[in-house]
Amino acid sequence: MQALLHQIFSGIATGGIYASVALALVMIYQATHHVNFAQGEMATFSTYIALTLIEAGWNYWLALVVTILVSFVIGLVIERLLMRPMAEAPVLSSVGVFIGLLLIFNSVTGWIFSYSVKAFPSPFPETSRLLGGWASPHEAGATAVTLIVLAMVYGFFRFTRLGLAMRAAAFNPVSSRLVGIRVGWMLALGWGLAAGIGAIAGMMVAPIVFLDPSMMSGILLYAFAGALLGGIDNPLGAVIGGFAVGVIENIAGAYLVGAELKLTLALIIILAVLILKPAGLFGRAIVSRV
């Protein structure tokens, strides 16, 4: 029982990471109807920036904030320079650009920071009596950080003017322009936010999986599975999907298929959901009367 609880809790902790990345994917998907395959590698790059700052003696949390800001700007610049000229391009061209970005980020990360696997520090203590034996302090801390981030993102979109403008621009760009919303900038902000969320996810997962330039490639797949499971057009669904995939993966890895087939399981989830419920568990059909 203790072991099962432990597996569930660690599943929630990694699921939170998947949920963050899934949310980043959904944010860009909602605005552009494209999945940013480079989301994971961008997050890895951000994590290296954080490591550089921390190794230079910066306080962890200050490094976290600065990394988020730098990542935000990188996301913004990518949208302005690369994606904006692609706005009218066919889907396959955009897919090409995303794959290109993935490879560029991956090799630039390796070139700058080397390909060797590095340990990444956790801001949370090694052990804690508080949590008993069924969760490590890092898992608990990472989950808390993830939940805070998700709550902040939710609050931003739900309760602020800028959040409302960003949602409007994603749903209906033409009408948004007619009420004076600068749609192009809303897209750029979406990219910035997604990159910032990815950076936090990268910093939370790096102490668990260790840091190397391909650290996020598997995580992106799990996140994608989570996003599809919950519904790629529904941010809340994607978050729930991300947590669900984390728990399923951990329990299945421990009791059913073993660690080697964990990633395969994620792919089976993607396929199963696509076959049985193409819109995802929470993906809603838009209600409209004309």
Add this chain to the structure above:
Amino acid sequence: MPALLEVAALCAGYGETEVLHGIDFAVAAGGVTALLGANGAGKTTTLRAICGMVRARGDIVFDGEAIAGRATEAVARRGIGHVPDGRGTFLELSVEENLRLGAISRRDRAVGGDIERMFGYFPKLRERTRQQAGTLSGGEQQMLAIARALLLRPKLLLLDEPSFGLAPLIVAEMFAILARINKEERMSMLIVEQNANLALALADHAYLLETGRIMMSGGAAEMRENAAIRRSYLGY
């Protein structure tokens, strides 16, 4: 009355196809101008050209400033509210969010009061603030679109076939409200309609558009008496 909007030699189109072949017209401040014409005459394109939504050449002077070639969002912020073809509802958002979006480019704090005033004109919207806008009926969505455009606090309201697809009773109610808004708020309007009868009852001035050219213009009463218009557009 001085002209609030003056359009001269306006050409516009989509891709290679030109739809408007150099039209001239004006909208008086405080007045209602109607743009009449059959399907495909270029009425919607004219409104889109004013708002920078299509490729256009020519002069558009609004409130003393040349706005031709400006981005759509800049034209909106300059003071032109557009109730678009198809109503442009944010289907996934709530009625209240749709209304707040109308005022999203404003920096003042009077938005709450303005939304209340819109509920005064359109009481049905008040009952549905929390509802997803996509679930409203066509008439309610049209009212929502008008309220949303007015919440921008525009100097000029563009209306693209507000009667389209609605039951006659709803249309009559809506045009009565538009007349009230014109009088009470001194809101200038440029209205595009296939239903010439309705439009001429609301408007004080009208232009007749045929295949991208202005064929006739004059006071609304005068246009109503015109034999050619009666035959082709009024049906009596």
